[in-house]
Amino acid sequence: MSKCSFLIMSSLILVLLLGMGCMSTSPAGRPGKLPQDQTTDTTSINSSQNAGLSNPASVYITYPEFDGGVHAGNVTVTVQVRNFSVVTAAGRPVTPGEGHIICFKDVTPLTDPGLPVKNRTGAVQVSYQTSCTWYNITEGTHTFSVELVNNDDTPLVPAVIDAVDVTAVVPSG
Secondary structure: OOHHHHHHHHHHHHHHHHHOOOEOOOOOOOOOOOOOOOOOOOOOOOHHHHHHOOOOOEEEEEEOOOOEEEEOEEEEEEEEEEOOEEOOOOOOOOOOOEEEEEEEEOOOOOOOOOOOHHHOOOEEEEEOOOEEEEEEEOOEEEEEEEEEEOOOOOEEEEEEEEEEEEEEEOOOO
């Protein structure tokens, strides 16, 4: 697949996610950007009714920047999470307002309610932190996505996702 075709496909996937309402809040700027003055509140979030909350859970990729460039090789994706506690709770029952992050590279996140997200084939990582590192990123355009999930790896409802397209380049010199 050519770089142009891949870029167009990645852009279409992002547009579809936006159209389905799967992206986190999106004020001015890129999809998913959080307002600077939004406060963090991790109390009593019922993840199955995330859409009806005045302060729903949200996730925003802070690095790399949307449409930005990175060096080919190792890329660490960092995120900011609001109104949701990222915890190490593998195997624990679903607890409203807590869970972890699933990171994706060049694949579309799964959003089917009740189905584990990490069963997605392709480049997928589970993270109990607000970052994940991808190794040996090749030169070219890549899409990095993150999704907040419950302790049992099922998506929040509605799904809470952010994505960035970046171009990896080989440093000169």
